[in-house]
């Protein structure tokens with residue numbers, strides 16, 4: 001039986017981080033410009049703490065100026081907005097990322113709207129979302145851009161291919177659909193109300209799963225030879241009942257990996273696939289933002 005080829009996110013993420021480090025060194029040497037990234041974490045969600053630490057460490061490793069603000073979970077919204085305002089005005093900071101999700105008493109939209117669109121390296125401000133949807137240059141959300149890099153590195157030219165995105169989130173589903181459209185795919189966005197989702201998925205040459213439901217997409221939903229990009233990061237009990245009884249968990253994607261391996265042409269593993277690209281693209285977006293703020297062409 002044929003086996004899908006694995007798309008190893010580690011290789012492509014390492015390559016992109018190395019390219020970013022080169023760009024940073026060149027910006028410093030040629031223009032005395034050091035890209036600066038500020039990451040803000042409110043509260044102590046364990047997964048968010050890991051992501052935020054990784055963003056700080058990788059930005060330093062790429063030679064950037066890096067600042068992490070950790071605020072208590074009960075921080076009032078106006079204090080967070082004041083910090084965002086200070087970072088907007090700070091000339092050493094070119095990129096701002098407020099880690100999501102935020103505590104319930106804070107309105108996410110208000111915080112995202114307060115970030116200067118020029119420093120919005122997450123690409124979540126409505127100005128950047130609108131620019132992306134209009135086909136204009138925009139700071140683009142990191143995970144979707146990471147998906148596109150993996151697809152272009154493996155599949156190559158995407159023009160004319162049928163792409164199905166499962167999930168319509170602002171963070172992944174909608175922007176990745178826009179990027180696939182920009183690459184001349186014929187794009188369907190499927191979601192919880194889609195009728196006969198398995199049949200819709202089976203039409204896809206490129207299937208992007210971003211629903212946050214463990215192993216929802218089964219092997220017989222996949223067109224033979226399709227490229228499957230699994231954005232899901234779901235914590236589930238171990239299959240082994242002894243480990244599960246001990247309360248041990250593991251991370252799986254939105255795709256039933258074992259079944260998909262038998263059908264797909266290409267597949268991203270979870271962990272080790274798309275997730276690793278997110279930070280690398282964040283670094284690239286910070287360089288892009290710094291160049292634009294300094295009046296240089298985006299690299």
Ligand code: GUN
Pocket residue numbers: 097098099100101122142143171278
């Ligand atoms: N939480 C999970 N993914 C992301 C992301 O890409 N950006 C932000 N800001 N928060 C996240």
